[in-house]
Amino acid sequence: MRSLIRLLLFAVLFLLVAYATLWGTLALWFKLPGSGFVRGLAAACFGLFGIGTLVAVFRPARWHWLAIFTVALIAINGWWNTLVAPADGNWSPEVARQATGTIDGDILTLTNVRAFEWRTADDFDEEWVTRSYDLSQIETVDMFLSYWGGPSMAHFMLSFGFANGDYLTWSNEVRRPIGGSFSPISDFFKAHPIVIIAAEEQDVVGLRSNIRQERVQIFRFRGRPEASRHLVEAYVAAANEIAEKPHWFNSVFTNCSRTAILLARHVGINIPMDYRVIVNGYFPELLYERGSLNTDVSMQELYSLGAINERAIATGLNEDYSAAIREGVPSP
DSSP, X not given: OHHHHHHHHHHHHHHHHHHHHXXXXXXXXXXXXXXXXXXXXXXXXXXXXXXXXXXXXXSTTHHHHHHHHHHHHHHHHHHHTTOOOOSOOXXXXXXXXXXXXXXXXXXXXXXXXXXXXXXXXXXXXXXXEEEEEEGXXXXXXXXXXXXXXXXXXXXXXXXXXXXXXXEEEEEEEEOOBTTOOOOTXXXXXXXXXXXXXXXXXXXXXXXXXXXXXXXXXXXXXXXXXXXXXHHHHHHHXXXXXXXXXXXXXXXXXXXXXXXXXXXXXXXXXXXXXXXXXXXXXXXXXXXXXXXXXXXXXXXXXXXXXTBOHHHHHHHOSSXXXXXXXXXXXXXX
């Protein structure tokens, strides 16, 4: 039994060193200042030393190797924690501004609300506006998922509907520079800041349904008005904080859906730990199991009825867009 426990401990230690080696090597490669040669050399040296430590785990000299490896890892972590997300940059136009807001009683006033008019992905009229919303008049909360990685991965957006017919959509996005490309791996290593976009629905959702023609789904929530209001207030507070002190986007821990879920938990909305929080293409199924969606129809029917692309393209990006994409979608 003692030998088995010892073997298990060594196996756990091996896995920890393997993870630390992979993380440290990629962190040096992606973020160490200097030329590609300097970054590659530093990453290769740490990676090779990590491999040597992995071999040493099962040898008598393991503690010497582990001690030196730990010192090197602490040094890398110390440097890593000094990296600060930039506030300024040559950002792509659609993420160039961070929304900020003030709340006076029931009235929310947002600046830098995105209201682009899209013709193609490269041809658009850029417009940032100031909008006011009466938080006492929130009537609906809808989730949009725009699938980009097969059925398992999607971009998450949350849209709040008001009694006067307005919709306010929040979208947590990567703040990429002009010409920047999408890479979940590099975005795990402090490649770009996060930006919280407040937008008109036909802009931020329509960009994905009509212009990029990604598969976009809508799911209508069951929720209490006071909880919906608190969630909007949490978005505003987070947006103001990021405007004051930028944060890094992380493709696992602070991605589009994870950030929204953290805000929901912050205001008391109970969302359990579940793999579908990370693999967010399946997040609607978690909500369905918890009764947060309409359970009078099957999950398959919700997917079918909530597919908005055909209605969105037929209507176009105009004032009828929001009504059209909700046609036939069951409310809780």
